[in-house]
Amino acid sequence: MSEHQPIRITVGGSAGSAPYDVLVGRWLLGELPAVIGPDARRVAVLHPEALAATGEAIREDLAAQGYEAIAVQLPNAEEAKAVEVAAYCWSVLGQTKFTRGDVVVGVGGGATTDLAGFVAATWLRGVRWIAVPTTVLGMVDAAVGGKTGINTAEGKNLVGAFHPPAGVLCDLDALESLAVNDYIGGLAEVIKAGFIADPVILDLIEADPQAARTPAGPHTAELIERSIRVKAEVVSQDLKESGLREILNYGHTLAHAIEKNERYTWRHGAAVSVGMVFAAELGRLAGRLDDATADRHRAVLESVGLPLTYRGDQWPRLLENMKVDKKSRGDRLRFIVLNGLGKPVVLESPDPAVLVAAYGEVSR
Numbered sequence: 001m002s003e004h005q006p007i008r009i010t011v012g013g014s015a016g017s018a019p020y021d022v023l024v025g026r027w028l029l030g031e032l033p034a035v036i037g038p039d040a041r042r043v044a045v046l047h048p049e050a051l052a053a054t055g056e057a058i059r060e061d062l063a064a065q066g067y068e069a070i071a072v073q074l075p076n077a078e079e080a081k082a083v084e085v086a087a088y089c090w091s092v093l094g095q096t097k098f099t100r101g102d103v104v105v106g107v108g109g110g111a112t113t114d115l116a117g118f119v120a121a122t123w124l125r126g127v128r129w130i131a132v133p134t135t136v137l138g139m140v141d142a143a144v145g146g147k148t149g150i151n152t153a154e155g156k157n158l159v160g161a162f163h164p165p166a167g168v169l170c171d172l173d174a175l176e177s178l179a180v181n182d183y184i185g186g187l188a189e190v191i192k193a194g195f196i197a198d199p200v201i202l203d204l205i206e207a208d209p210q211a212a213r214t215p216a217g218p219h220t221a222e223l224i225e226r227s228i229r230v231k232a233e234v235v236s237q238d239l240k241e242s243g244l245r246e247i248l249n250y251g252h253t254l255a256h257a258i259e260k261n262e263r264y265t266w267r268h269g270a271a272v273s274v275g276m277v278f279a280a281e282l283g284r285l286a287g288r289l290d291d292a293t294a295d296r297h298r299a300v301l302e303s304v305g306l307p308l309t310y311r312g313d314q315w316p317r318l319l320e321n322m323k324v325d326k327k328s329r330g331d332r333l334r335f336i337v338l339n340g341l342g343k344p345v346v347l348e349s350p351d352p353a354v355l356v357a358a359y360g361e362v363s364r
């Protein structure tokens with residue numbers, strides 16, 4: 001990738017949605033007006049507290065180009081994914097007289113883009129929105145694919161809508177200011193993409209795990225691009241998760257149960273890391289996954305500093321939490337496991353004793 005030539009990955013429209021591009025590069029904010037489109041008069045820039053200066057800079061830039069631009073500050077991280085925050089945004093849009101021609105821009109990590117997309121999906125039953133992800137996780141996963149939503153006390157992402165963005169701008173320079181724990185949290189989703197579809201990702205990380213932990217690593221752009229391609233390929237075929245898209249939920253059944261158990265104070269990537277070790281053990285115990293690939297989960301996740309274990313005494317609560325997973329059907333729990341590297345499949349209603357044994361392998 002040359003500095004001025006972003007990579008462009010097109011996400012095909014499925015289920016009647018319009019296709020859109022994900023751009024990966026540097027200095028991409030100049031692309032914003034083209035994605036905003038000709039109809040917008042007002043633009044609302046939703047950003048977390050941590051990115052107040054960035055949000056204001058984008059607002060000023062848009063105002064200088066003639067838009068009526070407002071910056072809307074959200075709480076950092078999961079606190080943004082709450083109905084009270086969505087309601088605050090609805091009231092700001094109402095007071096700004098935001099119409100169906102106007103555009104929401106979500107600038108931030110996955111929590112911000114999930115909330116911004118949800119506000120855009122619900123305002124006037126759906127307005128155009130653009131994602132400007134500023135974390136690894138946001139770039140490789142959250143901003144792509146049109147899943148938007150908020151958490152409730154009962155579970156993670158329980159309220160939301162499929163509402164694809166009009167475009168996604170991944171400016172790699174944004175990653176420079178990210179805290180190391182937030183950076184490596186995103187690697188959990190990168191590693192997920194490696195296990196479910198693109199093992200070259202795993203090879204690149206294993207070659208130099210320390211380098212993978214920083215934006216200055218030699219493979220940063222390639223890891224991000226490969227992961228986006230995995231996601232784009234899947235959501236282009238199955239926007240509304242009627243089948244194939246469930247593979248992107250690898251490790252998430254337990255992960256979301258942990259996040260709820262921790263009242264959303266754990267980072268999503270950390271929970272997904274533990275959830276993937278659990279899913280690997282489940283695959284192994286169910287006779288699907290070979291020992292080497294199951295063990296590879298622990299090795300690669302640990303090598304970048306992600307957690308592998310969770311509290312042993314919490315199993316009954318986690319099991320209860322998993323029942324509201326979106327892959328559940330009635331009383332049947334369903335998990336994504338691997339039949340081998342890059343071969344994700346659904347495991348239906350595993351024997352409870354197998355679930356307990358798999359949890360025994362991640363509990364401390």
Ligand SMILES: NC(=O)c1ccc[n+]([C@@H]2O[C@H](COP(=O)([O-])OP(=O)(O)OC[C@H]3O[C@@H](n4cnc5c(N)ncnc54)[C@H](O)[C@@H]3O)[C@@H](O)[C@H]2O)c1
Binds near residue numbers: 146178
């Ligand atoms: N919609 C989807 O398909 C999808 C996919 C994966 C994850 N998610 C969601 O994404 C969320 C996690 O996203 P995340 O890991 O990006 O965390 P996050 O959005 O909570 O961001 C982590 C922290 O970093 C701050 N931050 C963001 N960008 C920064 C930057 N460039 N410099 C400094 N600080 C910055 C944020 O304010 C926050 O405090 C979860 O809610 C998860 O459920 C959604």
Ligand SMILES: O=C(O)C(=O)C[C@@H](O)[C@H](O)[C@H](O)COP(=O)(O)O
Binds near residue numbers: 147246249
């Ligand atoms: O895009 C998807 O589909 C995913 O499952 C990607 C996940 O990484 C992401 O965390 C997603 O938000 C989980 O969705 P949910 O439907 O299980 O809430």
Ligand SMILES: [Zn+2]
Binds near residue numbers: 268
């Ligand atoms: Zn996820």
